[in-house]
Amino acid sequence: MKYQDIIQQINNKVYQPVYFLMGEESYYTDKISDYISENVLTQEEKEFNQITLYGKDTDVATVISEAKQFPFGSAYRVVIIKEAQEIKKIEDLEIYLDNPLPSTILVICYKYKKIDKRKSFGKNLSKKCILFDSKKLYENQIPSWIKTEVKEQGFSIDDKSANILTQYLGNDLSKINNELSKLVLHLKKGEQITPKIIEDNIGISKDFNVFELQNALGIKDVLKSNQIIKYFSENPKNHPFVLTLSSLFTFFQKVMIYQNLKDKNSKNAASALGVNPYFVSQFQTASRNYPMKKLFKIFTYLKEYDLKSKGINNTSTADKELLKELTFKILH
CATH class of the missing domain: 3.40.50.300 (P-loop containing nucleotide triphosphate hydrolases)
Structure with missing residues (x-):
């Protein structure tokens, strides 16, 4: 039942x-x-x-x-x-x-x-x-779950905010619900949860988060990418390197999936990627900027730096330096 x-x-x-x-x-x-x-x-x-x-x-x-x-x-x-x-x-x-x-x-x-x-x-x-x-939801199901929960409470949330929360809270529904409860305390019925409200009340920056890093890398915005990783390096507790790696792997994996789609219309692509149609254009842009050969190199880099973060073939380089190196290799 x-x-x-x-x-x-x-x-x-x-x-x-x-x-x-x-x-x-x-x-x-x-x-x-x-x-x-x-x-x-x-x-x-x-x-x-x-x-x-x-x-x-x-x-x-x-x-x-x-x-x-x-x-x-x-x-x-x-x-x-x-x-x-x-x-x-x-x-x-x-x-x-x-x-x-x-x-x-x-x-x-x-x-x-x-x-x-x-x-x-x-x-x-x-x-x-x-x-x-009660089965665990997959991470790609979480944004729509968040939107439904927020709606049932008499509020709304935009797609970007739902994805920011998903990136940082994962698929732990109890944890997400606790954070949503904090957010709606600051809203009147019918109002919308936005990235600014999330930043002000939970502490997840609306400009410097994993979602924005993915977007900056996707469009090959070197300045923005470096600004974000600098912020991550200054706030390592909120942005652990291992979670950033995981997020980047998921992002570029979806870019590869998009490239391999025969039918790239928005609805079909959204279904294949497990994202809201609103975000399909992000993968479309990244697909143009990262040909398949480059994507294979990126996955090699991600594996290499995952091992380095665990001390394999690395004895002294800190995570913040590893993130800088990885970002440079992805962009160039």
Whole structure:
């Protein structure tokens, strides 16, 4: 079952005896368990009918014992198990799944991993409870996710800002959501998150960031490229060399993909590159400036400087000097 469907059921007061929430992405697992915690019972009912246990401090027997208790002064009892991946022999819960108490809503948060659905316990979970598998989003899915989240909160965000946040925060949805929460505090409903707002409130420079470095390299703007890497060198904690390398690899990989496309219309190119159509022109320009032969050299440089950053064939050159050398080789 999908996240939206689970929330809709809860809003309609259609509750299931057991929710097993698992997967590598903890954001939605937390959202569902928090939503159940906040919306099923009234504040008065929670005092006697809602309990939260933690996997490292409990066991299957205790969970079953709590789940089998009848509610007091309420139609339901809510039992939430956080960090359930820490429970030993969690498959022993199967005996409860066979005959759950209808008045109990048992929420099991099995985070950062998943149960093997090919095995007996996994198969029974699929049949006997609401099984939610929260998968990590790929990085190219994050900008559109950010735009959707911001819209749901009553604000908007431009494409460039969504990509800046993605470059710096990766695909950790909880981390992104925390930063978005900081940003919207400074906005009125309906207003837009811009690079300037991001710079003022999170500290990611609107002019000197990885996204702007990619753009400067793409158009072969030597001055701008050197200004950005100078800023990076002066702020190494916010711009670690290894992350810059990773970002440049992804950028030039997409430039190569664009060059190899037979159909280069905006919609098809955006789909192939995993970017918003707004950014296709960036790769179109870079494709003209970097022929295939040069791209192969760039990938060689990236590998070489990745090794040097790890101390291989390099005993004394600092990261900031490595970045200068790499940028020079890419541009010339």
